Amino acid sequence: MPPSMMAVLVLLATGPVALAAEAERPVVLEPARVFDGVSAEAHAGWVVVVKGDRIDSAGPADKVKIPRDARTIKLPGMTLLPGLIDLHSHLLLHPYNEATWDDQVLKEPLALRVCRATNHAKSGLLAGFTMLRDLGTEGAGYADVGIKQAIDQGIVPGPRLVVTTRAIVATGSYAPRGFAPEVRVPQGAEEADGATLRRVVRDQIGRGADWIKVYADTWSPGKGGAATFSVDELKLIVATARSAGCPVCAHATTKEGMRRAALAGVATIEHGDEGDVEVFRLMAAKGIPLCPTLAASEAMSKYRGWRPGTDPEPKVLKSKRASFKEALEAGVLIANGSDVGVFAHGDQAREIELLIDYGMRPVAALRSATSIAAKVLRMDDKLGAIKPGLFADLVAVEGDPTRDVSVLRKVRLVMKGGIVYREPQAK
Numbered sequence: 001m002p003p004s005m006m007a008v009l010v011l012l013a014t015g016p017v018a019l020a021a022e023a024e025r026p027v028v029l030e031p032a033r034v035f036d037g038v039s040a041e042a043h044a045g046w047v048v049v050v051k052g053d054r055i056d057s058a059g060p061a062d063k064v065k066i067p068r069d070a071r072t073i074k075l076p077g078m079t080l081l082p083g084l085i086d087l088h089s090h091l092l093l094h095p096y097n098e099a100t101w102d103d104q105v106l107k108e109p110l111a112l113r114v115c116r117a118t119n120h121a122k123s124g125l126l127a128g129f130t131m132l133r134d135l136g137t138e139g140a141g142y143a144d145v146g147i148k149q150a151i152d153q154g155i156v157p158g159p160r161l162v163v164t165t166r167a168i169v170a171t172g173s174y175a176p177r178g179f180a181p182e183v184r185v186p187q188g189a190e191e192a193d194g195a196t197l198r199r200v201v202r203d204q205i206g207r208g209a210d211w212i213k214v215y216a217d218t219w220s221p222g223k224g225g226a227a228t229f230s231v232d233e234l235k236l237i238v239a240t241a242r243s244a245g246c247p248v249c250a251h252a253t254t255k256e257g258m259r260r261a262a263l264a265g266v267a268t269i270e271h272g273d274e275g276d277v278e279v280f281r282l283m284a285a286k287g288i289p290l291c292p293t294l295a296a297s298e299a300m301s302k303y304r305g306w307r308p309g310t311d312p313e314p315k316v317l318k319s320k321r322a323s324f325k326e327a328l329e330a331g332v333l334i335a336n337g338s339d340v341g342v343f344a345h346g347d348q349a350r351e352i353e354l355l356i357d358y359g360m361r362p363v364a365a366l367r368s369a370t371s372i373a374a375k376v377l378r379m380d381d382k383l384g385a386i387k388p389g390l391f392a393d394l395v396a397v398e399g400d401p402t403r404d405v406s407v408l409r410k411v412r413l414v415m416k417g418g419i420v421y422r423e424p425q426a427k
């Protein structure tokens with residue numbers, strides 16, 4: 001296909017995209033209000049000026065100097081907020097009611113999974129998520145490293161990515177499982193133990209991992225949950241990664257897995273389903289945030305047949321609700337992480353809705369998905385707030401999400417690094 005046609009296709013595929021020449025012009029965004037990602041309330045009557053890939057200024061319309069050659073995008077009735085951040089995604093997975101996790105790992109060709117992932121990246125971006133921490137390719141090797149490069153080089157539209165490659169599991173603790181012991185089945189993550197952990201951490205970092213993901217526990221049918229790595233093994237992972245400048249996040253659903261991960265000094269704990277006051281206090285004392293993945297728990301219950309609104313809430317969700325409340329009471333920092341991929345890409349806002357449904361105030365939940373998430377990523381000097389000098393990663397939604405979070409579904413403008421991927425149609 002000739003390149004000119006391809007350009008047209010890209011435009012069709014991504015919606016209105018600022019042309020290269022346009023990108024040089026400053027842009028003035030005029031929403032009804034600005035939620036800056038940090039403040040307790042949205043600021044009515046603010047405007048934001050974007051120059052190149054950065055926010056140049058933000059403030060009350062009469063105080064901000066508007067460049068003469070600027071292009072103005074009017075956003076009447078809308079709230080402008082920082083691009084949303086999801087700290088727990090799987091671009092290489094699609095919902096388990098479309099194909100089981102085992103089938104995705106064992107039967108789907110790598111190229112098929114990568115093609116899907118590019119669609120997933122676009123869906124997330126157009127839903128207002130300009131940054132994802134992608135937590136494991138689940139059998140798709142190092143494909144996340146290449147997808148990140150394709151997005152950064154403008155080959156496919158998508159959020160900024162922080163990637164972890166294969167993730168690390170204790171030998172014999174992961175899946176697919178249930179085969180004859182003589183049969184070796186490729187696993188959804190890389191197995192390692194003891195001293196080999198050092199090599200595997202370095203190998204994954206060498207191949208492009210920005211973070212290391214470790215599974216601190218496992219779950220198997222009949223046996224339930226159980227911790228895997230020892231505290232010493234987890235400490236070795238954390239120390240090896242840290243010396244290379246990489247933080248570690250730990251999958252942990254059991255109390256003991258969470259306790260060991262916290263003692264080892266991981267940077268975040270994922271899921272935390274069986275956490276209680278004691279382990280949440282330990283996390284709070286050590287300043288370890290929780291990514292609760294409420295939306296994935298909800299989706300799994302639906303796949304098992306739960307009909308919301310008709311059936312009573314399943315036991316597993318009731319206990320998730322109770323443990324999340326204990327996390328809040330213990331003062332654990334909550335960072336937005338949904339486990340999207342278990343459910344549909346583009347539906348990431350579900351996690352923020354559930355954070356509020358499970359007890360957070362709307363502004364606190366929005367901070368979890370903006371300034372707090374950026375801090376967890378150690379990127380708060382670049383992302384997660386609307387202030388001069390940060391990347392122009394900006395989203396406008398119809399209405400005011402600090403009062404009604406459901407308007408996160410009404411995304412009208414998406415800008416990443418000053419490039420417009422979606423904007424309101426001129427009437």
Ligand SMILES: [Zn+2]
Pocket residue numbers: 088089090135339
């Ligand atoms: Zn996950």
